[in-house]
């Protein structure tokens with residue numbers, strides 16, 4: 001289950017919604033840059049590291065090897081769950097091979113962004129990029145290392161290296177406040193179920209258990225396929241589930257692709273259909289488009305079909321899930337981008353470079369609807385214009401829109417077509 005745009009599509013809500021059909025939910029990439037929001041019984045929860053199946057009684061939740069973990073954030077998340085009487089002891093497992101975010105990773109993130117000036121990525125500053133850099137640079141610390149006797153020495157050695165780097169970047173390596181909470185976080189991490197998750201997951205598969213791989217961020221932020229360099233540092237696409245969990249591609253079943261009925265983006269980078277006007281503001285207000293991790297206002301724009309089709313192609317999406325249909329209520333007309341004008345030509349696909357060159361959207365105009373959708377429980381009650389909007393998307397993408405979300409609560413979710421509920425098996 002993945003986001004098909006620039007993140008914030010509503011993955012947390014949908015994972016929580018479909019979790020009763022799965023025994024296991026596993027996060028495979030990203031880290032506390034994610035903010036997965038779930039709402040039920042009038043309470044709102046935001047998860048950053050822990051999979052969104054944690055609120056279901058019989059679901060096992062695994063943080064896979066592809067994730068980067070900040071022990072400080074994880075500890076806070078666990079404390080928040082404890083306050084809600086969620087017992088994690090038997091249902092949360094952390095991969096020993098997941099990499100750690102240490103305090104200097106966060107400082108390096110900030111220093112790197114400061115150096116980039118106007119060209120900054122707009123990172124969440126959670127240390128994600130520097131931690132993945134250490135992973136691929138073969139310097140990183142992993143969760144399993146906290147169990148070793150010389151963890152402190154290894155930490156110190158990496159930390160010293162970082163401080164040297166920070167000095168060169170003219171950025172203070174100030175750790176007096178950061179280190180105590182980090183080591184508290186490490187103690188809390190040690191008390192969790194640290195596992196060889198690739199073995200555990202493959203055992204579950206051989207036992208016939210259904211596994212839901214929960215993506216974070218979105219396909220257009222993928223390190224390979226996103227609008228590089230304005231991307232995150234992991235593979236957010238389907239293939240990332242294989243490397244981030246240790247599961248063979250032949251186990252991938254259905255791929256649920258989540259998209260908003262319009263588009264949003266936080267941080268810098270190209271956004272062809274962005275609306276810098278009153279309509280964009282209307283979307284931001286109606287959709288409460290403010291980051292769940294950073295609180296930053298999200299950039300807003302119309303639905304972008306070339307971008308959506310690109311994400312569907314890379315991920316092999318079998319079912320589409322459309323979020324926030326309710327936010328489009330009240331617009332007389334809706335614009336949908338079907339093509340770009342690019343290098344003087346009209347194209348219907350995502351070209352190589354939309355960072356240095358303009359991809360100007362070509363729109364088709366569709367009829368809007370005024371009906372409040374938030375109380376609708378069945379498809380037969382949809383206004384005709386909404387049904388037309390959905391049919392239009394299906395026609396252009398060739399993929400069924402199986403679920404429509406019309407509000408943040410679990411109950412505001414309409415299954416239009418039975419999803420085959422295939423799984424990693």
Ligand code: IMP
Nearest residue numbers: 007008033034122123124231232266267
């Ligand atoms: P980083 O992953 O924190 O380094 O951020 C890189 C880019 O991805 C920035 O534009 C962020 O705003 C964006 N980003 C990272 N995580 C998320 C997310 O969970 N939702 C939306 N955007 C994200």
